[in-house]
Amino acid sequence: MNRSALTFTSLAFTSLAFTFLAVLGPATAAPRAVAAPAAAVPATGATATAATAAAATAATTTCGPSVQMINRRNTVCVTVDRESVRVYGTSAQLFAGSRGGSFIYDVSASVVGGASLGRETGSVYLGTGTGYVNGPSAVAPCGSTVRASFSLTDFGTPPPTSVVEVPVTC
Template identity: 40%
Template sequence: MNRIARIAAGAAGAAALLAAPVPALAAAQPTAAAQATAATVTTCGWSGLQAGLSTKVCADVTGDSVVLYGQIGLAGPPSPGTPWPPAPQELLTRLSAEVVGGGALSAVNGRTVFQVSTVRVDGGTVHAPCGSTVHASFSVEAIWRGPAPVTVDVPVVC
């Protein structure tokens, strides 16, 4: 068999394997309707910058369930001459959510220590009516810095 014939035979064999149905795999796959209801969509708002920190708020939406969380990180590399690692900072956090045109869903206030690594601040899970929009707000403050809330609006598509 020459080289071209071997390549053609290999390609034909690969095509036959890919075209063959795999019943066990097909049975294990959820239906399109089940995939649509179980899909989680993550949406994050724009980052906010304040005194060297970058903050943002995110929401994971699955059906009518919305998981809210905020993130705190460094806004960029340290300035030359800045001691490294920086001293830990105790921050006051507030994460709140409401249905647009409706009422408040939740508000979580807390304390978080931030030093260098990105910190996730969990706000819990809320349930909103299908077809509504959830507005979430996340703010961080310290003794020497006031809050500068960041927001995100997420549709609840069931």
């Protein structure tokens, strides 16, 4: 796109924006107040305790040990945000230059000593590089421990499984 086309496009957009604001009226054109992020405001007293508690419950991702399957390294990961839990698997190609392939995946999670949080299974094509396989998302009780697992099989080979246990802190 040449410079005159860019100028015309930006002028046309500006003109449309002013026309839109004129139709809506001056009340919508006024700028809105935006609160400063909590991190930008120094915390003291009870506010400091609340800010520290909020920081302690921020989302964290924990990944289990990697397991090797022929040309792939597979790992299960769990993201915990208060009582919300999301499980997924990653599969990284080990040897450059080889092709991708189709695999059967199994991603599951459960509360240790409790109920299942879900299971995702199916077929997936993983190309070169690193691929991600979505697993279950669920709510787990505060104070519990979630056990998650991820495996791939290439249609017959018994799969090695990556397993991790993660505490749910609220």
